[in-house]
Amino acid sequence: MAALSESIGIDRIRQYLPVATLVVLVIAVGVAQPAFLEPSTLLQLAADTAVLFILATGVTFVIMLGGIDLSLQSMASLSSVVVALTIARLGYGSFVLAVAIGAVAGLLAGLAHVRFRIPSFIATLAMGGVLFSAALVISHEQSITLGEAERAYQVWITGSVAGVPNVVLVGLVVLIVAHLLQSRTPFGRYSAAIGAGEPAAYASGVKVDRQKVIAYVLSASFAALAGVILAGRLSSGSPTLAAELLLPSIAAVVVGGTAITGGVGSIWRTLVGALIISVVRIGMTFLGVNIFAQNIVFGAVLIIAVAITIDRSKIPIVK
Amino acid sequence: MSAPSVPALSLVDVDKRFPGVHALKNVSIEIMPGEVVGLIGENGAGKSTLMKILSGVYQPDGGEIRLAGKPTRFISAADANRQGIGMVFQEQSLLTNLSVGENVYLGNEAQFRRFGLVDWGALYAAAARQLEKVEVDVDPRTHTSELDFATRQMVELAKALTLEENAGGHLVILLDEPTSVLERAEIEILFARVRALKTRASFIFVSHRLDEVLELSDRIYVMKDGAVVADLPAAEANITQLHQLMVGRSLQAAYYRESLQKPYGDEVVIEAEGLTLGHAYRDISFKLHAGEILGIAGVLGSGREEVTRTLAGFAPHDGGSLRIGGRECRLRTPAEAVDNGVGYIPRERRVEGLVLFLSVAANITLANLRSLTRHWLIDGREEQRIATTWVERLKVKTPSINALCLNLSGGNQQKVVLAKWLNAKARVLILDHPTRGLDVGAKEEVYELVRSVTAEGVAVILTSDTLEETIGLSHTVLVMRDGAITHRTAALPGHKPTQVALIEHMV
Incomplete structure (x- = not known):
């Protein structure tokens, strides 16, 4: 009984650790650089976090049911290229097209995963390669800069309402929709059940394969949306636009406290995780860490976060 | 020496x-x-x-x-x-x-x-x-x-x-x-x-x-x-x-609540005719009526486990016919079994019965979440109400309906599994070694619940750890050996077959 209550205590601590970390980091950066705590800087922080948050939200759906999506950065890059190439002709339709391509790519990766019983990391790694090459080919290996007329379609990303950047509002909409999906719909419940105990979910009549495919469709669609927003913020599309975002995205999910083994997690946690990653990034910029060296830190953060969030005594074998 | x-x-x-x-x-x-x-x-x-x-x-x-x-x-x-x-x-x-x-x-x-x-x-x-x-x-x-x-x-x-x-x-x-x-x-x-x-x-x-x-x-x-x-x-x-x-002891009628064993109705819920699956079993025929407990006895390798897995949707039959509620069907997945009103209470309670890291409430509603869904969203208040009702009705001992099933005792976990299927309005329950690992008190509670659900017309297929339990609970007992039925007998209160009479057909 003592061991039981003790483990509950540790679970409590684990639960609040991410929020506590975020608060400590914000205070630390604020003390070192008081300007950081001004509303305008904080709004800028939120705007800079939006793309990472949307990517991380998508992959949260997949991680919740015990899988992984390694194609998200290629998906986001391809999406930016699709927008850059078609926005002049299709206008707002280019955004729809980019997200639709994401949905189809997720559907294919998901079907490959459940139909051929291929591990998700292989199915999405392969899909990532396909998407990256597709982006290279259709962009002729070049970055495509958007003109004035084309940027007019992107005001919903680049503009602001009453001083709040639109991209923050888009992030809020994503937060609400994804949170409802994850915590209030049968899909979200089934995902948690599959991640925590797939055999029991299956025996209870849950259509496991269908839920998995939905999760991969969501993950790729959110990645495509992230690419659309990135294209707006950088006024360009490029096959390598999101190239450094896979590691921080997965780190954000796990740092937020969602278990990499599935079953336990939420979109709120992913939000907290994405903010932690952003604050760390800004902190490193203050400290003068080379921007290209930042993934060294995120790699280390990912390992540590997984080590802390998983109770390995319950998982005898890790592959 | x-x-x-x-x-x-x-x-x-x-x-x-x-x-x-x-x-x-x-x-x-x-x-x-x-x-x-x-x-x-x-x-x-x-x-x-x-x-x-x-x-x-x-x-x-x-x-x-x-x-x-x-x-x-x-x-x-x-x-x-x-x-x-x-x-x-x-x-x-x-x-x-x-x-x-x-x-x-x-x-x-x-x-x-x-x-x-x-x-x-x-x-x-x-x-x-x-x-x-x-x-x-x-x-x-x-x-x-x-x-x-x-x-x-x-x-x-x-x-x-x-x-x-x-x-x-x-x-x-x-x-x-x-x-x-x-x-x-x-x-x-x-x-x-x-x-x-x-x-x-x-x-x-x-x-x-x-x-x-x-x-x-x-x-x-x-x-x-x-x-x-x-x-x-x-x-x-x-x-x-x-x-x-x-x-250890001779059959105790009270232990298995034989006085609560009611005659079953005329309505046939499952009808199997010549049911066959590869080398596992062949030519299995029986009728299961509403309110009936049909026990299947047999040693390891007799094929009885595979018969129950077929009825639960894990191992579709490849010969003969299976009618559930009068409709011909072949259950390719547990989801199809659930759609046909069949609920499975597995021996591996902690693996196939419950999602241990989900709450009691979420486990109770898992097989029937659709009925709680309004405009795409789960009605949380209704879920809490339903879960509370079942927890009270089955006397599940849990600190709260939001506690993880992980923290419940074996007997209470089994009640949650049962609540899940009752909530999904299952007409047939497959009880696959339902009392495995439970202590005597918890077993008695399970027997009582099984009696009360069958009294309400739920039909039960039972495979048990002990012959004693099979005989004590069942209305009808089938004995299997080497994949085929070797004996069938009624097991009415006061006229229960003896274990020795069944064993001779098992080995």
């Missing part, structure tokens, strides 16, 4: 508890050098726990293990090995992708190491010597997957015998249901080897086949409810007597 010698291995007052279960109650047994000791008991009697203590997997909470008279401890399986305890398990432990020789010395290759590399020539030569001990004529370089089950079992025995060289002393080899995958002729060979090896080792033989235990053992221990209830020479024992010792 000459003058009383020191037992090769003895357990003195060994005690072991798990949360909610007193698995071993002051168990004392001893094995003399060169003796074959049979160990029998029903599922849950404590045999497996005892074997796990002897093989170092579990540590006893109290009591003492003595090896050749000297107190010792087995802190791990490897440690037990080093001290001369060998194991041959029912689920074979050989790795089929390795050669026979590699398997024999798996984990003990160090002795053949030369300059950091394994001297394979020496290893195979040594393996060949081990195989000679059990008189198996197989090249140790053969891939294990090419061997039949009987030969693999011999290789396991050879592997256990490698301990002779390492442990030095007298070996004690645990044989845990070693015959369950073997044919009769193969069993003869295994027994002959064991007898021939009695000069080298003692054996503890666990089996559910009483005739084999009588045939091979010198002495037999009978366990029941975590305690040794009898210790008798095999020469003086017979099957009926052993069975009575295992069961």
